[in-house]
Amino acid sequence: MLRIDDPTFLWPLLTLDEAALEHNITTVAGAFAAAGVEHAPHVKTHMARRVWERQSAVGVWGATVATPGQLRSVAGWGVPRVFLANEIVDPRDIAWLRSALDGSGTLDEVWVYVDSDRGLDLLVTGFAGAAPEVVARLGVLVELGVPGGRTGLRTRADVVALAGRVHDAGLRLVGVAGYEGPVASGTSEEELAAVGRWCDELRETGLGVAGLVDGPLVLSAGGSAFADVVARHLGAPLRDAAGADVPTRAVLRSGAYVTHDHGHYLHADPWTRLGAEALRPAIRVWATVLSAPEPGLVIVALGRRDVSFDIDLPTPLVARTLDAAGRLGAYRELTGVRVTALNDQHAYLSLDAASDGVLQPGDVIGFGISHPCTTLDKYRTALVTRGDDVVEQVALDF
CATH class of the missing domain: 2.40.37.20 (D-serine dehydratase-like domain)
Structure with a gap:
């Protein structure tokens, strides 16, 4: 067996401790199961098929990616369900996605964001005339953003309006999503409360589109630094104005957990706040x-x-x-x-x-x-x- 000081390897050298990887993967799987939420690990962290296989072995919805290029890579790994947690606005990427969902490959389902009429028009044009089974494999989530933050519509009303246009265009609306990271930069009581308020806004926004969704409403957020807040808020029961239960699926996209670190995520540490063991830097x-x-x-x-x-x-x-x-x-x-x-x-x-x-x-x-x-x-x-x-x-x- 090779060692890290074998002449085959040169410094600087990147190593991943196997025991830490396995501990982190099983710990987070258990924490999310206990919280009643689903997990689609963000593989942009590592982009490693072999690490993904370790993550998927414990039971996950699928893999999350950030770019169409990463989507193509994980499709090549044979991943059946992928969440592109971003807008897709290049007609070439949309054309590739349509062809990849034709049933001849390994992709069974891909979710994507929209946050504009233009982005929706590009998707509608790209899938025009596609077979119903191809369209059914594409899931669309309307993104709720943060003022001054990244992508995503800034108001609940705008999200609800765009969701209606997604539905009317004949695409499959599956829910609403966003990224809580811009809401807070630390884990003080006030900052965690601010993240909770944003999660509640996402839930309320979801209520406005739930009637357009065929099946449980998907509520999705990131959850690497604030997994405890996101899981507790998005995983809680959702009820409409009449008090009736609204079926939901909370899908978190935490990715950095798999290796953890000795800095940012060590200090953020949402996992012990969620009642799990501390993660280990790998x-x-x-x-x-x-x-x-x-x-x-x-x-x-x-x-x-x-x-x-x-x-x-x-x-x-x-x-x-x-x-x-x-x-x-x-x-x-x-x-x-x-x-x-x-x-x-x-x-x-x-x-x-x-x-x-x-x-x-x-x-x-x-x-x-x-x-x-x-x-x-x-x-x-x-x-x-x-x-x-x-x-x-x-x-x-x-």
Whole structure:
């Protein structure tokens, strides 16, 4: 069995701890089952068929993607149900989607967003004359946005009006959806309450379109940083003005949970608030100390091309020394060491007085990251590990 210090591999090296992956996947599956919500994991996080197979094995609705290109990739993996949590507005992509839903491939169902008359017109034109069974495999959700946020209509009335036009155009309306992320940047009591209010607005918006939906009304939101709030609000019973139950399906699209991290998602931690076990960071990026040019400063061969930096800088976790044969030695936990800046291929590490001298050129440091999506996309392969042993090499289809 190969090890991470095998000459086949070079630093910087991306590894995924197998035990952490499995723990995160089973923990979230159990938490969502207990909350009575469905899960369509957002695979943009990793774009790895083998990781998706681990996620789907515990029971999910399907895979979520962010772009038509990602949709084509996961269709190639054989995924039967895909949620494109975005608008689709290029006629070429719509034409491909129509052909992919003709029953000759693996796609059984694809959901997409609309948030404009123009976007709806493009879908209607692209599916004009399609066989009824092809049209039936396309599900449309009208997106509710956030003022100042990303895509999505800004008012309940606009969502209801567009939903009516979707229905009248002969497309299959399945529900309403959106992304709660722009509502809050932290997890204070006030911010969590704001996310809850947005979820309630999505529910109320859904009530306005429920009569146009054939089957349970789908309510969908993201749920990576605020899964507890989203699950509790969208998974709660929905009743109309007369007090009658409205059948619903709450579908969360959490994706970053699968690897978790040592930064943004570690601090957000909706899972323990949901009553589940804490998730475990699975990602480590390993890189070599190049230089210790002055007291309190170490330079590492790790830069913006190797690790995420859009939310937080990486966290130095452990150091190991390579012996004369190139084998990694014992772990040394790092304290008093932090990354202060990144260049394209260099990281600047500041060491406090007590830690000065603990790192030497040639040492290998294992870093934790903040925001897995923008670390994984920098690699074409990830190594799934059990200790230092490489149990699987996973292709990343970015």
